[in-house]
Amino acid sequence: MAHHAKAVDILAKIYQEETAGVIRYLHYSFMIMGHNRIPIQKWFRDQATESMNHAIIIGEKITSLGGHPPMVTPPIEESDQHGVQQLLKECLVHERNALSMYRQLVDIAGDDIALEELARQFVREETEHIEEVEKMLKTSL
Numbered sequence: 635m636a637h638h639a640k641a642v643d644i645l646a647k648i649y650q651e652e653t654a655g656v657i658r659y660l661h662y663s664f665m666i667m668g669h670n671r672i673p674i675q676k677w678f679r680d681q682a683t684e685s686m687n688h689a690i691i692i693g694e695k696i697t698s699l700g701g702h703p704p705m706v707t708p709p710i711e712e713s714d715q716h717g718v719q720q721l722l723k724e725c726l727v728h729e730r731n732a733l734s735m736y737r738q739l740v741d742i743a744g745d746d747i748a749l750e751e752l753a754r755q756f757v758r759e760e761t762e763h764i765e766e767v768e769k770m771l772k773t774s775l
Contacts, residue, residue, distance in 0.1 A: 644738050644742065645692055646696060648692050648756075650704055653707050658728060662725075667716075695752065740753040
């Protein structure tokens with residue numbers, strides 16, 4: 635049962651990170667101005683939707699393990715720098731933090747193969763996001 639308690643603890647932190655991601659990405663989508671607004675705004679909205687979908691999956695897993703999804707998000711930093719480059723750099727910090735927590739979940743999953751598979755799936759998705767944002771931050775090859 636100690637295994638479940640540790641998993642629930644990490645899952646709760648992930649849940650908070652993902653719900654904060656919904657707020658973060660929605661905010662970013664509103665702040666995009668200029669001639670690239672439409673595709674970049676859509677990308678941020680898609681990220682918000684994906685964060686919400688992750689939060690739903692994680693919240694269901696928490697309750698399956700007997701836990702209670704937290705009703706608070708961690709503080710969301712607001713730099714007031716709304717250039718696309720700056721927002722993408724902030725995304726990278728957020729995504730790398732989430733990746734770290736999903737990796738912890740893989741490490742503690744133990745014999746719970748379903749939990750490990752879920753964590754590995756999210757590790758792959760977060761890694762792909764990080765790679766995508768890194769590509770977006772490059773101006774040219």
